[in-house]
Amino acid sequence: MAILEMTALRAVLPRDTRLLGLDPGSKTIGLALSDVSLMLATPFAQIPRQKLGLTAKALARIVADQDIGGLVIGLPLSMDGSAGPAAQAARDWTHAIAAALGLPAAMWDERLSSAAANRVLIGEMDLSRARRARLVDAMAASYMLQAALDASRGGTYPSTS
Secondary structure, three states, X not given: OOEEOHHXXXXXXXXXXXXXXXXXXXXXXXXXXXXXXXXXXXEEEEEEOOOHHHHHHHHHHHHHHOOEEEEEEEEXXXXXXXXXXXXXXXXXXXXXXHHHHOOOEEEEEOOOHHHHHHHHHHHHOOOOHHHHHHHHHHHHHHXXXXXXXXXXXXXXXXXXX
């Protein structure tokens, strides 16, 4: 399945469905949901990162339960905006997971999403390290998905695919 630009993903998204934002890490995958109007992203959950088939099975349940029509997956660019080996691995994973779920997907720059989530969880919410660890991946996914929603709504955004 092809990786689309965000505006193209919005255009093919079935009516009254949501986007699922994924922030894949080495051990867990943070999940965020958009609303059906594609205006607001909210943290949803985090799941363990497993072999592709097991991850796809866990995500398929969420896709069905939450009326998901497309995926927005974090793209780990370098701080200078270049795409290194991690970005290529993320693209490969995006193609595989989108095909396994039968959903269109877009990728979005995830630089500093975890740092922003930690800043909120530490500074504004004053959460313990253990509590932050349970929330940071979903918050980072929400931060990334919200940026993609905001930028694609305006029509201009940096290309990441």
